[in-house]
Amino acid sequence: MTRKNNTIFVACDTSSLPKIKKIIKLTKNSPLNIGYKFGLEFFNSKHGRSFISKLPKQHMVWLDLKLKDIPNTVSSSIHSLKDLTNVRYLTIHASGGMEMMQAAKQAAAKTNKKLKVLAVTVLTSFSEKSIKQTGHTKSIKKIVIQQASLAKKAKLDGIVCSGYEAKSIKTICKKMQIITPGIRLEGDLKGDQQRVMTPSQAFQNGATGIVIGRSITNGNIKKNIQKLIASLK
Numbered sequence: 335m336t337r338k339n340n341t342i343f344v345a346c347d348t349s350s351l352p353k354i355k356k357i358i359k360l361t362k363n364s365p366l367n368i369g370y371k372f373g374l375e376f377f378n379s380k381h382g383r384s385f386i387s388k389l390p391k392q393h394m395v396w397l398d399l400k401l402k403d404i405p406n407t408v409s410s411s412i413h414s415l416k417d418l419t420n421v422r423y424l425t426i427h428a429s430g431g432m433e434m435m436q437a438a439k440q441a442a443a444k445t446n447k448k449l450k451v452l453a454v455t456v457l458t459s460f461s462e463k464s465i466k467q468t469g470h471t472k473s474i475k476k477i478v479i480q481q482a483s484l485a486k487k488a489k490l491d492g493i494v495c496s497g498y499e500a501k502s503i504k505t506i507c508k509k510m511q512i513i514t515p516g517i518r519l520e521g522d523l524k525g526d527q528q529r530v531m532t533p534s535q536a537f538q539n540g541a542t543g544i545v546i547g548r549s550i551t552n553g554n555i556k557k558n559i560q561k562l563i564a565s566l567k
């Protein structure tokens with residue numbers, strides 16, 4: 335089983351309010367330490383923002399907005415989340431650079447004392463081939479290490495990276511949270527993800543939390559949660 339503090343963030347990737355309610359209802363009472371991650375799909379939907387604002391604090395709400403812009407704009411965007419006092423985590427792109435990350439951290443501290451800012455490194459949907467297509471010449475691992483080191487200097491609270499980089503990041507960002515998406519239960523399809531692994535592999539590699547979407551929310555949610563629990567034993 336995972337350690338007590340290891341969190342399983344369920345990616346609530348839908349614009350349908352009834353589907354979100356169903357996901358929460360069927361997962362919240364599991365013995366796992368569950369949190370809920372909302373991306374732009376739901377946040378931008380008609381009822382998204384107001385629904386998120388009413389969720390209880392114990393739901394460990396993560397707003398996965400993946401902000402990346404000039405420092406002033408990112409800072410102002412975070413100030414605009416002031417009313418969402420229940421949000422615990424917010425993502426920004428590490429590739430936005432040092433000044434942007436520092437501005438985001440400062441804005442978060444002023445906006446909501448409990449808000450933790452996480453740096454998203456190379457998305458788990460990238461392969462070595464597709465990252466090179468964007469102009470990078472280094473390997474994904476080297477880029478992730480460089481970005482995570484920068485996020486540490488900017489005093490961010492955590493790093494989002496794939497399970498393949500988690501071990502190296504753990505040695506650099508010892509006191510930071512390391513959260514790993516690209517998680518699939520045994521036998522599930524990768525879909526658009528490239529750097530995937532199972533929940534237990536990610537935890538073994540040092541992840542403090544994992545993000546799991548389609549492997550839980552597609553099909554029978556209760557059965558999927560049981561499969562997840564069994565896989566962690």
Ligand code: C5P
Nearest residue numbers: 345347456457458515516545546547548
């Ligand atoms: O369905 P699946 O488990 O692939 O969903 C992964 C979730 O994690 C999505 O919400 C996606 O936006 C998010 N994510 C990711 N890779 C990152 C950061 C976040 O897949 N590097």
